Amino acid sequence: MNIELPALVLGAIAAAFAVFSIILAGVIGPKRYNRAKLEPYECGIEPTPHAIAGGPGNVTGQRFPVKYYLTAMLFIIFDIEIVFLYPWAIHFDALGIFGLVAMALFILNVSVAYAYEWRRGGLSWD
Template sequence: MNAYVPILVIGAIALAFAVFSVGVASFIGPRRYNRAKLEAYECGIDPISHQSGEPGAAAGQRVSVKFYLTAMLFIIFDIEIVFLYPWAVHFDALGYFGLAAMALFIVNVSVAYAYEWRRGGLRWA
């Protein structure tokens, strides 16, 4: 139990700091909200309505799906790269099984990368 005391102390300090920060921010933070601050913000495009008066008119401009696809590709490949760090740390202890598993993983990531490249998912234009 003595080994866990420092971890619990650090956790308690972190929790106290988080609660303190949120509490202080709610008391001393600005309370003057205006319409611009309360509107949704999406990738630099102001959400301005079309003023057409038609029921069902789309509010704001359309955002390209390419933005979301690029963000999802970044997240997927970023998470896959994060899996390489534990393998690199314990490379000696894993032996040939770890090497074979990571080789299979890298082949899998390479196939996904090649697929996205061929489909044009990495083109910025």
């Protein structure tokens, strides 16, 4: 039996569940649309006109809060961590002590990024 077969089966089950959920939501979901539902979602901030090209005097929009970018970076950090943890978990016995030390250093590195984000207030929602 191939060692990657369980991971492939799990990936196929996850993909099938995602496709099934999207199709099911479209079939049984409510079909009542109103103006508020058709508006683009702006993370709770009222939409403003975009900046007009032509110099600093023509800018009519406002700055987008940096907090959303910090939250996005946090999700990216942990997504990358998961991408590295799955193959390591599959081949843990073959890697030996080197794999354990390498993953410990990787987890330490990600923990430093998490602590930085926490100290900067990226996890508190105002």
